[in-house]
């Protein structure tokens with residue numbers, strides 16, 4: 001009796017593209033805006049500690065209402081300032097009561113010794129947008145956190161943080177946006193006409209494109225999606241005729257980890273308070289559905305550029321964008 005055998009041809013070599021630097025490789029990280037905490041986590045007078053870039057920072061809000069982000073460890077003996085307190089616009093260390101100005105310089109000690117000239121903290125460029133406090137890894141921001149296309153006063157915003165940290169670098173999650181194969185395969189979305197490769201607008205710190213298509217169940221969709229820096233997903237579009245905005249900035253507690261923040265926006269003028277709140281919940285659920293589809297993959301992936309096809313054109317360009325992306329770590333000596 002003949003025995004059926006299968007014939008397998010293999011080149012025995014795995015085809016890999018040039019690697020993309022992991023966050024923290026050679027001691028540097030993407031020069032970008034990273035979410036640190038939700039605005040509501042630091043009411044005036046409150047200070048919290050947050051893991052960031054493999055080190056530790058504090059975020060606090062002083063009497064003026066401005067949010068600050070600084071290195072967490074006191075210049076004296078390294079106490080974590082998150083267990084200290086806010087006094088006016090300054091931070092006071094819990095241990096020996098050294099006090100730091102919001103621009104990072106030690107202004108006084110409890111016992112009256114003059115603060116040594118080098119006694120300072122690292123102050124991050126920071127900003128607060130849509131209920132999230134961001135810090136910039138870099139000396140001078142090269143771009144701003146993206147804006148939704150309506151004035152803040154017209155927007156209702158809902159913010160949250162996913163409870164579980166994802167075990168990949170933020171840029172790995174960002175690769176989903178230029179990955180048009182996965183939009184069709186994993187999310188079951190079809191594009192109207194050709195894949196929108198030619199409609200992608202590139203800058204040295206962003207990529208964004210518009211597309212029209214359909215969900216698996218046939219509902220038409222019209223979205224604008226993109227990535228800012230290496231870690232801020234941006235989306236806007238309409239659901240059943242109503243405009244929404246979504247931003248998921250990816251935090252970077254340490255190399256190989258992502259903390260997913262979510263900002264969902266609607267226009268107040270498009271409904272009363274109750275319907276707007278219901279709409280924000282529905283959009284959040286829709287976004288979370290997409291995230292749930294992605295999570296099993298991103299939670300287990302061993303990500304590296306391999307063999308690509310023509311549908312990966314935009315993804316391939318994004319890989320090059322990531323390889324070329326500036327990296328730095330000016331706070332290194334302070335936060336670890």
Ligand code: FES
Nearest residue numbers: 074076077093096
């Ligand atoms: S460790 Fe902070 S004041 Fe001494």
Ligand SMILES: [Fe+2]
Nearest residue numbers: 176182290294
């Ligand atoms: Fe996805």
